[in-house]
Amino acid sequence: MDVWSSLMDGFATALTPMNLLFAVIGVLLGTAVGVLPGLGPAMTVALLLPVTAALEPTSAFIMFAGIYYGGMFGGSTTSILLNTPGESSSVVTAIEGNKMAKAGRAAQALATAAIGSFIAGTIGTALLAVFAPLVVQFAVSLGAPSYFAIMILALLAVTAVLGSSRLRGFASLALGLAIGLVGIDSVTGQRRLTFGQPLLVDGLDIVVVAVAIFAVGEALWVAAHLRRTPLHVIPVGRPWMGKKDWARSWKPWLRGTAFGFPFGALPAGGAEIPTFLSYVTEKRLTKHPEEFGKGAIEGVAGPEAANNAAAAGTLTPMLALGLPTNATAAVMLAAFTSYGIQPGPQLFSSQGPLVWALIASLFIGNFLLLLINLPLAPVWAKLLQLPRPYLYAGILFFATLGAYSVNLQAFDLVILLVLGALGFMMRRFGLPVLPLILGVILGPRIEGQLRKTLQLSAGDPAGLFSEPVAIVVYIIVAIILVWPLIFKLIRPNRPAKTPLLPANSGAADYSD
Amino acid sequence: MSSIATGLKGRAELGVALLLGAVGVLVFLDANGLVTPYSQSDPVGPKTVPFIVSGLLIICAILLAINVLRGGKGEVEGGEDVDLAHPADWKTVLPLAGAFILNILLIDWAGWVISGTVLFWGSVLALGSRHYIRDGLISVALALLTFYGFYLGLGIALPAGLLEGIL
Numbered sequence: 001m002d003v004w005s006s007l008m009d010g011f012a013t014a015l016t017p018m019n020l021l022f023a024v025i026g027v028l029l030g031t032a033v034g035v036l037p038g039l040g041p042a043m044t045v046a047l048l049l050p051v052t053a054a055l056e057p058t059s060a061f062i063m064f065a066g067i068y069y070g071g072m073f074g075g076s077t078t079s080i081l082l083n084t085p086g087e088s089s090s091v092v093t094a095i096e097g098n099k100m101a102k103a104g105r106a107a108q109a110l111a112t113a114a115i116g117s118f119i120a121g122t123i124g125t126a127l128l129a130v131f132a133p134l135v136v137q138f139a140v141s142l143g144a145p146s147y148f149a150i151m152i153l154a155l156l157a158v159t160a161v162l163g164s165s166r167l168r169g170f171a172s173l174a175l176g177l178a179i180g181l182v183g184i185d186s187v188t189g190q191r192r193l194t195f196g197q198p199l200l201v202d203g204l205d206i207v208v209v210a211v212a213i214f215a216v217g218e219a220l221w222v223a224a225h226l227r228r229t230p231l232h233v234i235p236v237g238r239p240w241m242g243k244k245d246w247a248r249s250w251k252p253w254l255r256g257t258a259f260g261f262p263f264g265a266l267p268a269g270g271a272e273i274p275t276f277l278s279y280v281t282e283k284r285l286t287k288h289p290e291e292f293g294k295g296a297i298e299g300v301a302g303p304e305a306a307n308n309a310a311a312a313g314t315l316t317p318m319l320a321l322g323l324p325t326n327a328t329a330a331v332m333l334a335a336f337t338s339y340g341i342q343p344g345p346q347l348f349s350s351q352g353p354l355v356w357a358l359i360a361s362l363f364i365g366n367f368l369l370l371l372i373n374l375p376l377a378p379v380w381a382k383l384l385q386l387p388r389p390y391l392y393a394g395i396l397f398f399a400t401l402g403a404y405s406v407n408l409q410a411f412d413l414v415i416l417l418v419l420g421a422l423g424f425m426m427r428r429f430g431l432p433v434l435p436l437i438l439g440v441i442l443g444p445r446i447e448g449q450l451r452k453t454l455q456l457s458a459g460d461p462a463g464l465f466s467e468p469v470a471i472v473v474y475i476i477v478a479i480i481l482v483w484p485l486i487f488k489l490i491r492p493n494r495p496a497k498t499p500l501l502p503a504n505s506g507a508a509d510y511s512d
Numbered sequence: 513m514s515s516i517a518t519g520l521k522g523r524a525e526l527g528v529a530l531l532l533g534a535v536g537v538l539v540f541l542d543a544n545g546l547v548t549p550y551s552q553s554d555p556v557g558p559k560t561v562p563f564i565v566s567g568l569l570i571i572c573a574i575l576l577a578i579n580v581l582r583g584g585k586g587e588v589e590g591g592e593d594v595d596l597a598h599p600a601d602w603k604t605v606l607p608l609a610g611a612f613i614l615n616i617l618l619i620d621w622a623g624w625v626i627s628g629t630v631l632f633w634g635s636v637l638a639l640g641s642r643h644y645i646r647d648g649l650i651s652v653a654l655a656l657l658t659f660y661g662f663y664l665g666l667g668i669a670l671p672a673g674l675l676e677g678i679l
Binding site: 429446 | 531668
């Protein structure tokens with residue numbers, strides 16, 4: 001398959017006036033939700049799934065691509081102007097970015113973030129276009145045992161590597177897998193976890209689950225802790241950069257891209273690690289070390305580029321293997337399924353035009369972001385002033401509307417509330433949300449691969465290890481799982497556990 | 513805060529362990545109740561994965577309980593609009609949930625335009641806005657716009673309910 005000609009066909013599809021319009025809508029919507037607190041790209045795509053059901057899949061995915069990149073862009077705007085990053089991937093940007101804004105250099109911080117995002121996003125998307133078909137070539141030779149192993153790796157890695165508590169990550173994953181079990185077993189037709197409730201037979205709609213956990217859970221959680229004093233938003237004019245800023249930015253952009261893409265493409269990459277690595281690297285290499293901590297432009301340029309390159313990288317396993325590793329990719333994968341498109345390595349051959357139009361629209365989306373959003377930055381800053389009662393009431397309103405319009409059943413709203421309460425509880429007690437969503441989406445597919453594997457080996461568990469790739473992956477899984485144990489053995493053990501702690505000892509470190 | 517109250521608060525996370533354990537037992541019992549003859553074409557059967565999931569849930573429940581009793585705690589999630597300095601404000605959350613439940617009860621009978629208005633208006637009030645009339649007008653406008661937007665734009669007919677024939 002010729003990448004270049006496929007990509008050109010993709011551009012031809014994506015550049016029709018109608019699809020271009022969807023790209024613009026996607027980019028604007030994505031930036032808006034990225035800027036607004038409480039909303040994210042994953043939730044937006046989830047909310048739009050029922051709405052886009054009437055559209056051509058290609059148009060829908062072109063819009064989703066715009067939302068995906070727009071969300072990243074909006075997130076960095078918030079962290080620079082507010083110093084309270086909404087997404088974990090823009091935490092690092094806030095360190096120097098907000099200092100720059102406070103020092104009156106908000107325009108330059110936004111400019112280096114926007115242009116860096118554009119460059120990293122473009123290089124990242126180009127790498128995606130080159131590497132995804134290569135991964136596919138490798139992946140089509142893999143059978144069920146290898147897929148089973150790779151999916152297990154992705155689940156475990158996302159659960160064990162990201163987040164502060166592995167135990168809570170696994171608890172979240174287990175809940176997600178349990179939710180994924182609900183409904184008719186596709187092989188035997190048995191009803192699982194339906195409790196005689198006919199409305200549960202088709203399983204829980206992924207739109208309802210995602211909207212409940214992301215939107216309703218978030219709205220309830222913020223309502224419980226709504227900030228009484230309004231946040232201080234730093235006013236900003238049109239972003240621009242001087243010659244000196246360009247000279248100091250371009251190397252961090254490229255280095256950030258180099259960090260971001262590979263980490264994003266790994267099954268448990270995420271954007272946290274590469275943005276942090278990029279920050280540390282820039283701090284070490286800078287010619288202006290005295291500025292770090294006071295608003296160094298390198299500290300914004302590098303991590304922002306890393307963030308966007310990682311976003312492009314994440315799409316490699318999503319498109320080539322059907323393996324999502326962040327929340328937005330997970331929901332996009334669910335979108336493929338809802339259009340009746342089977343994700344996985346066959347995607348490039350069975351849905352070639354769609355995939356290449358999606359990749360082309362990533363390039364277009366990136367360009368549109370730069371073109372539209374540099375002049376619009378002051379507008380986005382205004383958006384941050386939206387009165388919070390309207391914002392969170394609006395989130396609940398559209399969450400309800402989105403979830404209800406899937407099946408037009410009030411019962412789905414009950415599930416929405418119950419799972420929303422679960423999302424509230426998870427935020428309250430530090431259970432990460434991503435493992436749950438991945439568990440719901442990947443759980444049924446993992447079970448399918450497991451059953452296919454053992455069907456081929458006639459029930460012999462040795463069938464799980466019948467492919468070399470599977471064995472390699474299991475070794476990596478074992479290392480990830482055993483690592484903390486090794487770590488504990490190397491370090492001297494903590495004193496033996498006391499049987500039951502006094503009633504207030506847990507609270508002692510709680511109330512600080 | 514008194515030490516008893518903070519002590520209870522520190523252990524509220526045990527409820528999470530309890531929930532995990534309960535779901536684990538539920539998944540186990542449900543899977544155990546399935547009857548499937550052994551089949552050559554499906555040696556794994558529909559029970560295996562639920563058993564594994566239930567095991568994972570119960571192990572997590574036990575480990576989490578031990579972790580909490582030893583003083584471990586989950587990291588509360590922050591955010592742009594989240595101020596963790598004050599405790600959970602149930603006076604906001606419960607009316608908000610109330611507006612949500614009211615919408616569920618009303619949507620099929622009274623229709624989306626009415627139930628959606630109630631939902632948005634109730635939520636805005638619960639969240640602390642005090643512009644009753646302006647909020648009411650915004651709510652009605654939103655509900656009407658989405659109703660017609662979905663009907664004309666997407667071909668999805670949201671329930672008209674009591675206003676059937678008028679809309």
